[in-house]
Amino acid sequence: MSPEARREQLIELGLEMVSERPLDQVSIEAIAEAAGVSRALLFHYFESKQDFHVAIAATQARQMLECTAPDPSLEDPLAILQSSMTAFIDYVSENRSSYMTFMRGASSSDATMRAIFDDTRAVMAQRVLDHVPALGLTVTPVVEMTVHGWISFVEETTISWLAGPRISRDELLALITAALPALAGAAGVVVPEA
Template sequence: MTPAATTPATPAYRRLSVEERRRQLLGAALSLFAHRAPEDVSLDDVAEAAGVSRPLVYRYFPGGKQQLYEAALGSAADELKLCFAEPQTGPLTRRLIRALDRYLAFVDQHDAGFSALLQGGSVAETSRTTATVDGVRRAAAEQILTHLGVAGTAGPRLRMMVRTWITAVEAASLIWLDEDKQPPADELRDWLVDHFVALLTATAATDPQTAAVTRAALATETADGPAGVLARRVIPVIAEATHLL
């Protein structure tokens, strides 16, 4: 007698906790906002992406799409803030390379959403979203100042230099997206590291605190590292301008 066929067991349904459901909805929203401007994403889109009903989305975000967008933006901001967190060991340029690799990976994965976020003009933009974005910039600047060993004690010139570089990183990222992600991310990263070293040394010429920080940072660099490579490329160019001395 042939044994009766057995039906594969269906996995038991597991009700998600409030926090798990919220993370699920935020994940779906972030995925959509990553590739479409906020005004082009509806709650129905989020519900469909999460595999739930529209009323369920409203239950967790009664403020509608604006509340969901601000929550998703906050989640993305938390991720961006972590990009520049690095152990305080090793050459500064190596730390910047790792931080920028994470930052540019985020930009690559959230291209349209990143552009809409930083360029502004979205119908979802409010004072709260603007403050969230500014918070990312300030957190990144504080991380850089920590790497330089002057967190909490940086003078105005050094602080301005770091914040200027953060702004340049943002601008370069937006241009990179507009240029179909060319040059390759690793080339853009290396150029941004060179930009940081150049800004740091230029500021050191007129600011004693930056000069001390620069000497300390360069002392940890190696000849085959980014700072050494940059020096070998720049020195021949400067050598041709001896008439300025």
């Protein structure tokens, strides 16, 4: 196995384990045993347990961004939003435990982990802002703040839904997709109807 393939294998094993238990309970020993390698070999690929956890978080963030990328075949920005949010809900539903662990676990207070989360949010915000001109709007500081606030709303609402769904998946999807135009309206930005 090439070094890159081995590293990817270890990260994938880590992602599997995070789907079953909190990140702080994913030990180097358990990963080494599952991979059939020595503990020392794992440290050949990762400087520390923290470095390994960061690699797991970065991989999950990349996977989520890939599956929620705007559909280039769609032209209507609101249809693009609907499509991306559908993919987001599906992704976090399938990766419920690991998503909750990263967003709410001890790792969320780590500066390196927060940087991954912040970078992921920045990509998500930029995707929305890239489509604002198609609505006949200008990207202003108010629009930027609204988009960033909406992303926080989406995260918190989705986490609440994952923790104990009291509404259906479709109701959640309708809520988070309708929230962005509503927030924009509250900020004095008129979003044209779909």
